[in-house]
Amino acid sequence: MTWTAETRSQKLVVDETTxxxxxxxxxxxxxxxxxxxLYLDGEAFAGRAATDAETVVYRVHDLRPSDRPGxxxxxxxxxxxxTIGDEYYMTRGHLHAIADRPEVYHCVHGHGVMLMEDADxxxxxxEMTPGTVAYVAPGWIHRxxxxxxxxxxxxxxxxxxxxxxxxxxxxxxxxxSRVIVDDGGSWKLVPNERYTGR
Amino acid sequence: MTWTAETRSQKLVVDETTxxxxxxxxxxxxxxxxxxxLYLDGEAFAGRAATDAETVVYRVHDLRPSDRPGxxxxxxxxxxxxTIGDEYYMTRGHLHAIADRPEVYHCVHGHGVMLMEDADxxxxxxEMTPGTVAYVAPGWIHRxxxxxxxxxxxxxxxxxxxxxxxxxxxxxxxxxSRVIVDDGGSWKLVPNERYTGR
Numbered sequence: 001m002t003w004t005a006e007t008r009s010q011k012l013v014v015d016e017t018t019x020x021x022x023x024x025x026x027x028x029x030x031x032x033x034x035x036x037x038l039y040l041d042g043e044a045f046a047g048r049a050a051t052d053a054e055t056v057v058y059r060v061h062d063l064r065p066s067d068r069p070g071x072x073x074x075x076x077x078x079x080x081x082x083t084i085g086d087e088y089y090m091t092r093g094h095l096h097a098i099a100d101r102p103e104v105y106h107c108v109h110g111h112g113v114m115l116m117e118d119a120d121x122x123x124x125x126x127e128m129t130p131g132t133v134a135y136v137a138p139g140w141i142h143r144x145x146x147x148x149x150x151x152x153x154x155x156x157x158x159x160x161x162x163x164x165x166x167x168x169x170x171x172x173x174x175x176x177s178r179v180i181v182d183d184g185g186s187w188k189l190v191p192n193e194r195y196t197g198r
Numbered sequence: 199m200t201w202t203a204e205t206r207s208q209k210l211v212v213d214e215t216t217x218x219x220x221x222x223x224x225x226x227x228x229x230x231x232x233x234x235x236l237y238l239d240g241e242a243f244a245g246r247a248a249t250d251a252e253t254v255v256y257r258v259h260d261l262r263p264s265d266r267p268g269x270x271x272x273x274x275x276x277x278x279x280x281t282i283g284d285e286y287y288m289t290r291g292h293l294h295a296i297a298d299r300p301e302v303y304h305c306v307h308g309h310g311v312m313l314m315e316d317a318d319x320x321x322x323x324x325e326m327t328p329g330t331v332a333y334v335a336p337g338w339i340h341r342x343x344x345x346x347x348x349x350x351x352x353x354x355x356x357x358x359x360x361x362x363x364x365x366x367x368x369x370x371x372x373x374x375s376r377v378i379v380d381d382g383g384s385w386k387l388v389p390n391e392r393y394t395g396r
Contacts, residue, residue, distance in 0.1 A: 003293070003297035003298070003317050003337050004297075004316075004317055004337055005316035005317055005318075005335060005336065005337030005338050006335075006336070006337065007335040007336065007337075008322070008335055009312075009314055009322055009324065009332065009333055009334050009335045009338055010332075010333040010335070011324045011325075011330060011331070011332060011333075012330070012331040012332075012333065013329055013330055013331070014304070014329045014330075014331060015329070016329060021331075023331075063333055065300070065333065065335065068298075069267070069268070070267070070296070070298055070299050070336070070357055070359075070360075071298075071299075071300055071336060072300050072301075072302055072333075072355070072356070072357065074302045074331060074333055095201070098268070099201035099202075100201070100266075100268055100269075101268050101269075102263070102268075102269055102270050103270075104270060104272045104355045106212070106304065106353055114207075116207055118202075118203035119201050119202055119203055120203075124206070124207055126207065126209045127209075131211055131212045131213070131214060132209060132210070132211055132212075133209075133210040133211070133212060133219075133221075133272060133353065134207065134208075134209060134210075135207055135208040135209075135210065135261055135263065135270075135272055136207050137203060137204075137205040137206055137207045137208070137263065138203065138204070138205065138268070138269060139201050139202055139203030139204065139205075140203050140207055155304055155331065157270070157302045157355045158270070159268055159270065159357065161268075162268075
């Protein structure tokens, strides 16, 4: 015996349409009312939040076998379609608390953008439809944005010790670029006028 | 500046039917002639290898950004359908060279089994169809088996420092269990009579 296997393997089942994950051991969701300050257009947000505060904007289901270095977490991220002002629905986004940890996202439904930013404020973006895999390199802040009319669902995996740092985005007034509605229902990147730099 | 991002993120595109991976940086394939000794029925193997030695049995495409601890490798595994004797086509299988590293497999096409075995010789198996995710826990030997009539395609991710130990299977005469054809085109596990124990 030169090695041990302390935990059991797990079968999970992804529902590509709803983003459900049978076998997940934890779940969290963000409702519109939880996301004050995330969108640039505060007036549009307040108007929507007055009536739709309980509307779910995104949901995460995952399996977290451990937080041991070398282990992995796997789950699904489901972002509803919608806009606040000219800005598409997005997740809060994060840098990993251990910043040099990557993340893999595999789109299984919908149409989204993985918006990324490095320590110098450089923006990168990967457009995703079913079959697209985004390898988010170590050290890149990242957030999912739903630029389609349907749910944007990804299957993600990342190192179990990575953690999430959300404050790195809030401290800078957001990310350097915003993903907004372009003419004809498409999307484009524009500078975030509230951004204070890294 | 409290962190750096030394590498760029990457967009990959999975072809679910062929297992192709646009954006992959490395590929390898195993042909029938490479797999002598893998299947129990040596006579059936020799008969097939006489004519089909060049037939591709499985192919792996991946992105290997680094082999640094904390980074990740992502790719696709594509296993053709077929049998040798009563045994379904399978990969050689491996334990990670750093044994306590897990792996995540997400089936996007076909019908397969993730066959696993721990250090005590305990067998585990996860049946996979599109949407099934197998979290292969740290310390488990694992191999993919195609029990369907079509290609079995998975998207996998694992820690970049994990490595592969193939010899652990060869040394023991294979894995404790074999996946063979059951009546009616289904599959079942049977003890591997050549297995010498861990």
